[in-house]
Amino acid sequence: xxxxxxxxxxxxxxxxxxxxxxxxxxxxxxxxxxxxxxxxxxxxxxxxxxxxxxxxxxxxxxxxxxxxxxxxxxxxxxxxxxxxxxxxxxxxxxxxxxxxxxxxxxxxxxxxxxxxxxxxxxxxxxxxxxxxxxxxxxxxxxxxxxxxxxxxxxxxxxxxxxxxxxxxxxxxxxxxxxxxxxxxxxxxxxxxxxxxxxxxxxxxxxxxxxxxxxxxxxxxxxxxxxxxxxxxxxxxxxxxxxxxxxxxxxxxxxxxxxxxxxxxxxxxxxxxxxxxxxxxxxxxxxxxxxxxxxxxxxxxxxxxxxxxxxxxxxxxxxxxxxxxxxxxxxxxxxxxxxxxxxxxxxxxxxxxxxxxxxxxxxxxxxxxxxxxxxxxxxxxxxxxxxxxxxxxxxxxxxxxxxxxxxxxxxxxxxxxxxxxxxxxxxxxxxxxxxxxxxxxxxxxxxxxxxxxxxxxxxxxxx
Ligand code: 5AD
Ligand code: SF4
Numbered sequence: 001x002x003x004x005x006x007x008x009x010x011x012x013x014x015x016x017x018x019x020x021x022x023x024x025x026x027x028x029x030x031x032x033x034x035x036x037x038x039x040x041x042x043x044x045x046x047x048x049x050x051x052x053x054x055x056x057x058x059x060x061x062x063x064x065x066x067x068x069x070x071x072x073x074x075x076x077x078x079x080x081x082x083x084x085x086x087x088x089x090x091x092x093x094x095x096x097x098x099x100x101x102x103x104x105x106x107x108x109x110x111x112x113x114x115x116x117x118x119x120x121x122x123x124x125x126x127x128x129x130x131x132x133x134x135x136x137x138x139x140x141x142x143x144x145x146x147x148x149x150x151x152x153x154x155x156x157x158x159x160x161x162x163x164x165x166x167x168x169x170x171x172x173x174x175x176x177x178x179x180x181x182x183x184x185x186x187x188x189x190x191x192x193x194x195x196x197x198x199x200x201x202x203x204x205x206x207x208x209x210x211x212x213x214x215x216x217x218x219x220x221x222x223x224x225x226x227x228x229x230x231x232x233x234x235x236x237x238x239x240x241x242x243x244x245x246x247x248x249x250x251x252x253x254x255x256x257x258x259x260x261x262x263x264x265x266x267x268x269x270x271x272x273x274x275x276x277x278x279x280x281x282x283x284x285x286x287x288x289x290x291x292x293x294x295x296x297x298x299x300x301x302x303x304x305x306x307x308x309x310x311x312x313x314x315x316x317x318x319x320x321x322x323x324x325x326x327x328x329x330x331x332x333x334x335x336x337x338x339x340x341x342x343x344x345x346x347x348x349x350x351x352x353x354x355x356x357x358x359x360x361x362x363x364x365x366x367x368x369x370x371x372x373x374x375x376x377x378x379x380x381x382x383x384x385x386x387x388x389x390x391x392x393x394x395x396x397x398x399x400x401x402x403x404x405x406x407x408x409x410x411x412x413x414x415x416x417x418x419x420x421x422x423x424x425x426x427x428x429x430x431x432x433x434x435x436x437x438x439x440x441x442x443x444x445x446x447x448x449x450x451x452x453x454x455x456x457x458x459x460x461x462x
Pocket of ligand 1: 058174175
């Protein structure tokens with residue numbers, strides 16, 4: 001190692017794939033490494049440690065890891081030739097699902113660490129460098145991880161906060177129950193402490209994260225309202241966190257239709273700090289397919305849930321996930337998905353071609369749909385969803401929305417913020433407004449954002 005680099009401390013490059021949960025985990029890994037002298041860098045080339053925080057949800061996502069490891073091998077070989085060192089770690093869901101295979105297929109990897117074990121990163125790293133052999137850590141220790149991750153540093157005015165992990169639903173297409181394990185909820189006190197500490201550091205908005213965030217359940221905290229030993233659901237938790245001074249906005253994701261309860265719907269209707277945006281994946285609109293997917297709900301129950309939620313919070317923006325080409329999906333089944341989308345009217349959505357995942361029941365089902373057919377269906381579905389998104393965005397023109405300014409824009413004098421509906425909003429505003437919430441009149445829409453102008457206080461009052 002050169003003297004210059006020793007003086008500057010060590011560096012870590014983290015590449016994050018997949019969902020918000022991984023974004024949160026990557027931030028926490030950076031936080032765990034900071035006391036060891038690691039600073040985060042933007043490129044892998046000169047990093048002492050490279051972490052790939054991987055996603056296993058679809059085949060393409062998993063394959064990306066191996067091609068990235070191929071590129072890293074070249075960098076590492078050149079570095080080692082120059083007498084330098086580089087530790088390569090694979091974290092996340094591919095690590096969990098394919099740990100031994102990664103080590104066999106990519107000997108360049110020094111450390112494989114699963115999503116429930118990364119809180120042990122400092123020790124594992126020490127072991128990997130000491131033993132100079134591959135270290136594999138994929139044990140499930142979620143509760144221990146939650147305890148260990150209590151302290152953290154905020155990075156900007158909006159932050160993720162994990163409150164729940166894992167999934168017991170076993171949708172037949174999905175690897176998550178195998179990679180992230182059973183549903184585990186974090187306790188109220190630990191969540192509250194993390195939220196308070198974020199608020200003290202200037203965080204205005206928290207997004208509560210969980211694979212099935214609305215399956216979150218925990219004992220009410222001792223000593224306050226509800227200390228009678230009752231169990232809280234997500235609605236009660238949100239109301240509790242809304243009492244924290246400084247926190248102005250609360251969001252949560254991802255929810256499952258099976259776990260939407262009246263307590264949560266009531267909170268959405270009554271708690272102003274809860275933002276009017278709900279990500280509630282439905283995956284498909286045909287009951288036959290929903291059953292084959294083991295979703296535990298029908299199209300009708302989903303639609304009536306949405307009606308109830310809209311009654312409680314009429315301005316709520318809805319978002320969903322969709323899969324086209326699940327085994328056995330006929331044209332007629334696919335048309336049912338389009339019909340459901342027409343009925344709901346989404347503000348945003350994510351849609352995917354079914355990807356056959358080894359070990360899941362769907363992979364072995366008869367009636368696998370041809371790739372060309374999946375492509376056709378995805379194009380049609382995405383056109384419809386995109387038209388709905390554009391219409392929702394256009395409908396904001398002329399409205400005044402509170403915007404939380406999160407980061408500088410690309411142009412000088414511009415800031416980028418978020419509307420309550422999670423839209424990106426570009427505004428000319430002074431840097432001093434970063435981290436604050438201010439009213440913005442929406443003037444225009446671009447393909448991926450809204451554009452608006454700051455509304456002066458006098459105008460708002462008028
Ligand atoms: N193929 C395609 N999409 C999938 N998803 C999960 N598993 C698969 C799969 N095997 C999608 C679902 C889920 C989102 C996170 O990813 O829509 O809600
Ligand atoms: Fe996967 Fe279904 Fe669990 Fe969501 S609810 S993580 S799609 S198994």
